[in-house]
Amino acid sequence: MSRDVAIIGVGLSKWGELWEQSLRDIFVDAALAAIADAGVEKIDSMYVGNMSAGIFNGQEHLASVLADYLGVAPIPAARVESACASGSLALKMGYMDVALGMSEVVLVGGVEKMTDVTGDVATYALATAADQDYEVFNGVTFPGLYAMMARAHMEKYGTTREQLAEVSVKNHYHGSMNPVAQYPFKITVEDVLNSVMVADPLRILDCSPITDGAAAVILCPLEMAKKIGKKQPVKILGLGHATDSIALHSRADVTTLPATTKAAQAAYKMADVKPEDLDLIEVHDCFSIAEIVVMESIGLVEPGKGGPAVASGMTRLGGKIPVNVSGGLKSKGHPVGATGVAQAVEIVTQLRGEAGGRQVQNARLGMTQNMGGSGGSALVHIFRVEE
């Protein structure tokens, strides 16, 4: 039988344009914060989610670099990559390591240092998550891909331009209460509608930013967590992971995200919970349309009802099921390899009741949804606080 696994520590670096810090600096900041939060003295193994330090920083072999700089070498250290879902993939690997009994205390981190490049390198690096031979070669990058999804969703379901804007407005409202957020200010629907066009119908305030940042969590067996944890352990109750056609043009329907649906179903089954049991969710709002399609794909609302649901306030703090109370990728920022781990950090912070002004009351059960590219990979994880 495998062992139950819990998170006993969480940490974040600063998030934003961190020109004064290097890739390794920000990773170490997050890792040390998580280690201090957990109160552990020793790490047995380490997993690092990172999308493209090769292109952004000229650095592969990243887990060894970071284990060395953190001062934990010679422990095993592995970098894992699934584009913007790399962080949640790292969490899955760390879970497997502890559940199997290979390690007792595992550090799972995610990091991306995206602002040290010039010109169009960041856009090029991000586009390596799409199909290089069949999509990128023909000139499409992610704003274009998500714009096509938005157009199709508007056409099929009547989703409105204003409903898309409501996603960004909500997430900036939430982010205004998050001290780590890169853009911690409120915006209005009018601000979104008047912002610069990126790829019709998506405007700049529909798009998550380029961010430097890192996040880390400490895992250990649940039984150990109950003994050594300084705070309430948060159990990893369910994990789901699936893939899909890498290219958008290969899919039968671009108004839904099948990998996210399959990952969510697997996580619900493993956790034995239903969407309506959840107290809060962090989802992958790389673009405003993404949050709407994800809400539908995870079964939170019926297909086509995501836009009206957001506009109704249902997913706002205080609503029926708050989504992205951290501010989401849009306001908090999106250092791609760190995002999945940072989502877990937010859920743990909320389940412990430590989220300050953005606290979801009586939160017991939370979920993260993290995806790569235009949904070619997705991971969904479910967490429950232990009393």
Place this chain on the structure above:
Amino acid sequence: MSRDVAIIGVGLSKWGELWEQSLRDIFVDAALAAIADAGVEKIDSMYVGNMSAGIFNGQEHLASVLADYLGVAPIPAARVESACASGSLALKMGYMDVALGMSEVVLVGGVEKMTDVTGDVATYALATAADQDYEVFNGVTFPGLYAMMARAHMEKYGTTREQLAEVSVKNHYHGSMNPVAQYPFKITVEDVLNSVMVADPLRILDCSPITDGAAAVILCPLEMAKKIGKKQPVKILGLGHATDSIALHSRADVTTLPATTKAAQAAYKMADVKPEDLDLIEVHDCFSIAEIVVMESIGLVEPGKGGPAVASGMTRLGGKIPVNVSGGLKSKGHPVGATGVAQAVEIVTQLRGEAGGRQVQNARLGMTQNMGGSGGSALVHIFRVEE
């Protein structure tokens, strides 16, 4: 209790300068060969070892791309990276997945498509496995790093230029019997000594080549393997994984490889075997000096005795303990992300008695040693054929 895990299928693509094939083509060739060899109809999960498709091919999100092209999406698929040890890291992840019971049948692949770049891009990409901020920034790349290790080893132990050459001569002799080898011809000590200087004392025939190639293995629980396997199952008996300072200048002694030593010790312990029990070993001979230092670091010979041991014929086919009967990285080729998986393919082929002219007689127990960079990461795995 975790489950025992076995390899039931192996496959390789062509290896060499494959200008007529893309990254995804060669991966699919290896994967389909492994699936056919195993006789399985369904894969539950997939791991891909790859060092730098981001730089070489403009393609991250690689596991989803490859799952899609192989036709196995929506299964979970993860790319893992530890520079030139990425393949062995993928094997470790696949082992964990099956041992834990998350999946029944897992495909573990490794791939690198290195020849589609121009100018010095390949050297740049490979150098991202070193410390970009402190080594590469100052102009050193891998031939230089291994040349420093060679100079130190010659100074400390009296290792000779001719002994280094004997590594390449032996591996080319072995490779001459391997149909997949990129350079399947014999060479002499004189050929090595007269070849072009790369980084004194290392000449071009001390260096492994730039290679396109892929390798794949199919894992399943040992109990299942005994029922469904078309051939003798090969049990994964031990796994070891460790890290070290990423930069050579941070190490107390550059004539040894501590991560390799720690990984080997962990694998020996898990497998409950000693170096003298082994029938053959595949090691990471990225440069001739590497094979000598690895032999010492895994405890095959005493420190300083690696050079004389190679010159004595001890590690040649027919000798006491054949090393790199595949031809090694030097003759077989070194598509960096594929190498660790290809080492496992060779061991399985040998343990099944299917290695043709390069067959090690009565081989029952084999080992692979695979490392990243100048030894900043290392993985050692031990395999035993089941009757």
